Amino acid sequence: MGRWEPNARGRLEEAALELYSERGFEQTTVAQIAERAGLTERTYFRHFADKREVLFGFPGQLHAGITEAVASAPADASALGAVEAALTAMGAVLQERREKARKRQAVIDENPELQERELIKMATMAALLTETLRARGIADSAAALAAETGIAVFKVAFERWIQGPDRLDLPTMIREALEELQSLAADYGTR
Amino acid sequence: MGRWEPNARGRLEEAALELYSERGFEQTTVAQIAERAGLTERTYFRHFADKREVLFGFPGQLHAGITEAVASAPADASALGAVEAALTAMGAVLQERREKARKRQAVIDENPELQERELIKMATMAALLTETLRARGIADSAAALAAETGIAVFKVAFERWIQGPDRLDLPTMIREALEELQSLAADYGTR
Incomplete structure (x- = not known):
């Protein structure tokens, strides 16, 4: 936040991700994260409430991204068309940070408390998208x-992407999953 | 568990729900729940790990219910057809306990910790259904x-049901929400 600490937030995120990957989430302290980032604990707590939050990014940015993407979808887009616009915008951001996203997921997969926090994030996104x-x-x-359905599709596409080979493109996979859902829904009717 | 305590589990659930509704979740102790049920704290902890778990029912029953419903869906049912069988079976159980479900939801709505626990339950159901x-x-x-899509549909139908007038039937509302999804998905393709 101070101009004497350029990109403090980004440096703290990077340092936390490194340490969580190297030593595990439980074994890492805020003091160690601050030290690795060349900052103080006080600075850490100016940006994040606790050890967990550093993995959960910029809620304001996410909010703005979703709102903007939905607003800029064509006027005649269907409801799921507007959802696609929001999800692929989020997907494009993650695609840019693929290696970080993978490391982050590996840390989350090891820790039930972080998995809960991730569920909350997803529920928040669904509420925001509804609004x-x-x-x-x-x-x-x-x-x-x-x-809600869009977020479910996002989860599935994200999991395929994070576990799959490097060449995969998340926004494309989101579109494909939406098309698969369309085909599942069409089959539902033919019971 | 002992035969000298008939339906201890059900009595504890009932007592907890009453007290949480009357005094609030935070303000209620396990000792009070046990007392209201005419049982001991020790019996409480034989059935539930903590104050929270008494609101989250019988995981084994849920597991059996979902597995059985999916297994008994017609052999030629589509994927979402089999999902419908599972969701409406869960819905029928809740429909039977409508008043309890409403009270429980009111308690959960007041407490972020319980909301998180509910998200975990939903994620567990999605994983179980996938399997x-x-x-x-x-x-x-x-x-x-x-x-995942089925659980999203269930959430939406459940919310409509729990907030709506008494005459609504949850299994019917689940089927209607699945049909709405089908129509949303069909519109997606016509962008």
């Missing part, structure tokens, strides 16, 4: 259904 | 997608 779709004029019930 | 669909011979990727 954004409503602001677009989509009816309340359709907005919640499209948003 | 059950795979056991049915549905391909891995389709199974995860159908299960």
Whole structure:
């Protein structure tokens, strides 16, 4: 936040990810993270409430990204079309940070407390997406259904991407998963 | 568990729900729950690990219910058809306990820690449903997608039901939400 600490937040995130990967989440202290980043503990706590939050990024940025993507979807986009715009925008950000995303996921997979925090993040995203779709004029019930389903599709696509080979592209995989859902839904009707 | 304490588990659940509704979750102790149920704290801890778990039911029963419902879906049911069987079976159980479900939801809505626990329950159900669909011979990727989407649909239908008038029937609402999803998915393709 001070100009004498350029990109303190980013440096702390990077240092935390390194240490969590090397030593494990439990075994790392905030003091060690601050030291690795060349900053003080006080600076750490100006940016993050605890050891966990450093893995959960910039809520403000995420909010802005989703809102902007949904707003810039074509006026005649369907509800799931607008959801696609939001999800692929998030996907593009993660695609840029693929190696970090992988390391982060490996840390989360080792720790139930972090898995819970990730579930909360996903639920928050679904609520935010619902709200954004409503602001677009989509009816309340359709907005919640499209948003919750969209986040479910995102989870599945993300898991395929994070576990798959390097050449995979997350935004493409999100679109493919939405198309698969479309085909599952079409089959549902033919029971 | 002892035959001298008939239905101890159910009595503890009932007592906890009453006290949480009357005084709030935070303000209630395990000693008070045990007393209200006419049982000892020791008996409480034989059934539940902590104050939270008494609200999260019988994991074994849920497991058996989902597995059985998916297994008994017609052989030619689609992936989402098998998901429907599981979700409506869960829905029928909740429909039977409507008043309890409402009280429980009101307690959960007041407490972020309980909301997190509910998210974990939902994630566990999605994983279980995925596994059950795979056991049915549905391909891995389709199974995860159908299960995660199904749980998303369930959440939306449940919320409509719990907030709506008494005459609503949860299994019917789950089927309607699946049909709405089908229609959203069909519109997605026509962008």
